[in-house]
Amino acid sequence: MTRISPERIAAIEARRDELQAMMATGDLPGDRFVEVSKEYAELEPVAQAAGEVRRLRAEAASLDAMTRDGDEELRRMAAEELHDNRSALDAAERGLALALLPRDAADQRPAMLEIRAGTGGDEAALFAGDLLRMYQRYADNRGWRVELIAASTSEAGGFKEVIASVNGTGVFARLKFESGVHRVQRVPVTESGGRIHTSAATVAVLPEAEDVDIAIADQDLRIDVFRASGAGGQHVNTTDSAVRITHIPTGLVVSQQDEKSQHKNKAKALKVLRTRLYELERERAASERADARKSMVGSGDRSERIRTYNFPQGRVTDHRINLTLHRLPEILEGEMDELIGALIAEDEAERLASLDG
Numbered sequence: 001m002t003r004i005s006p007e008r009i010a011a012i013e014a015r016r017d018e019l020q021a022m023m024a025t026g027d028l029p030g031d032r033f034v035e036v037s038k039e040y041a042e043l044e045p046v047a048q049a050a051g052e053v054r055r056l057r058a059e060a061a062s063l064d065a066m067t068r069d070g071d072e073e074l075r076r077m078a079a080e081e082l083h084d085n086r087s088a089l090d091a092a093e094r095g096l097a098l099a100l101l102p103r104d105a106a107d108q109r110p111a112m113l114e115i116r117a118g119t120g121g122d123e124a125a126l127f128a129g130d131l132l133r134m135y136q137r138y139a140d141n142r143g144w145r146v147e148l149i150a151a152s153t154s155e156a157g158g159f160k161e162v163i164a165s166v167n168g169t170g171v172f173a174r175l176k177f178e179s180g181v182h183r184v185q186r187v188p189v190t191e192s193g194g195r196i197h198t199s200a201a202t203v204a205v206l207p208e209a210e211d212v213d214i215a216i217a218d219q220d221l222r223i224d225v226f227r228a229s230g231a232g233g234q235h236v237n238t239t240d241s242a243v244r245i246t247h248i249p250t251g252l253v254v255s256q257q258d259e260k261s262q263h264k265n266k267a268k269a270l271k272v273l274r275t276r277l278y279e280l281e282r283e284r285a286a287s288e289r290a291d292a293r294k295s296m297v298g299s300g301d302r303s304e305r306i307r308t309y310n311f312p313q314g315r316v317t318d319h320r321i322n323l324t325l326h327r328l329p330e331i332l333e334g335e336m337d338e339l340i341g342a343l344i345a346e347d348e349a350e351r352l353a354s355l356d357g
Contacts (some may be wrong), residue, residue, distance in 0.1 A: 120199025137334025
C-alpha cells in the first residue's frame with residue numbers, strides 16, 4: 001500500500017487548522033463562510049485520520065528504540081507493544097489512504113432508479129417488480145424515501161418498466177453498483193411442469209441532477225401533450241394531461257402520464273430528462289480521461305450481466321466479484337448491506353491498488 005508521506009500529513013493538518021482559524025475570525029462574508037465550512041467538514045475526518053497515523057508512527061519509532069535499549073524485561077514489553085502498534089498502524093494507514101482517494105462527486109446525491117423487464121415475458125416483469133420491492137425495502141432500512149415517477153405494469157402484475165426517485169444520505173454511493181442485467185432462475189407461477197425458467201431485468205441507477213448542473217434552454221425542448229392511456233379515471237379520456245418532452249440536441253425522449261395534472265407530469269418528465277442528461281455528461285467526462293479506471297466491479301454497463309438470483313438453490317451470485325450468498329429470501333427483503341458492502345470494498349481495494357501501480 002502507498003505510504004502517505006509525513007510532509008503530506010503535515011500539509012493536511014495545517015490546512016485543517018488554517019480553515020478552522022478562518023472560521024473563528026467571524027470576518028468571512030456569507031458565501032465565503034459557507035465555502036470554507038464545506039471544505040473544513042470534508043477535510044476534518046481526513047485530518048483526524050492523518051493525525052492518528054502520525055501519532056502511531058511516532059509511537060512505533062519510540063517502541064522500536066526501546067526494543068534495543070534497556071533491560072531484557074523492558075525490551076520484551078516494548079516488542080509486544082510494537083506488535084500491537086503495527087497492526088493498528090496498518091489499519092490507520094489504510095484508513096488514511098481510503099480517505100484520500102478521489103471521491104465521486106455524485107456519491108452523496110439522490111438517485112434515479114430505472115428497472116425494465118428484459119427477456120422472459122410476464123416472468124421478467126414479475127421479477128422487475130421483485131427488484132423494485134427489494135430496493136424499496138433496502139431504502140426503508142436506511143431511512144431513505146422512494147417516490148415512484150413512472151410505471152408501466154404488465155397483465156400478470158409486474159412491471160414492464162418502472163422509474164423511481166430515491167432520496168437520502170449517500171444514496172448513489174451505495175446503489176451505483178446495481179446498474180446492469182439482473183438474472184433470475186426459478187419456476188414461474190404459470191409453469192405447470194415445474195421447469196426452471198431464466199428471465200432477466202435491467203437496472204439503471206443514475207445520480208439525480210440539480211438545477212445548477214444542467215442548463216436546458218427552452219428552444220432545445222419540444223413538448224407535446226396528449227391524452228393519457230390506461231387506468232387513471234375519467235380524466236384519461238377527457239384531458240390532454242400526458243406530456244412527452246424531446247431534447248432536440250441529443251434526441252432523448254421522456255414521457256410522463258401518471259399524474260392527472262399536465263403541470264405535474266411536465267415537472268416529473270423534466271426531472272427524469274435532467275438526470276439522463278447529467279449522466280450523459282458524466283459519461284462524456286469519464287471517457288475523455290485517458291487514465292479512466294475500469295473498476296473491478298464492472299463498468300456499470302446495463303448490458304452487462306452482473307447478478308443471478310437462483311430460487312431453487314436459495315442463492316444470490318454477483319458475477320463481478322465472484323460472491324455467492326445463500327440468503328436469497330433475506331436479500332429480497334432488503335437485507336443488502338453484506339452484498340453492497342462487498343462491492344464497495346472491492347472497488348476500494350482496486351482503487352488503492354491503482355495508487356501502488
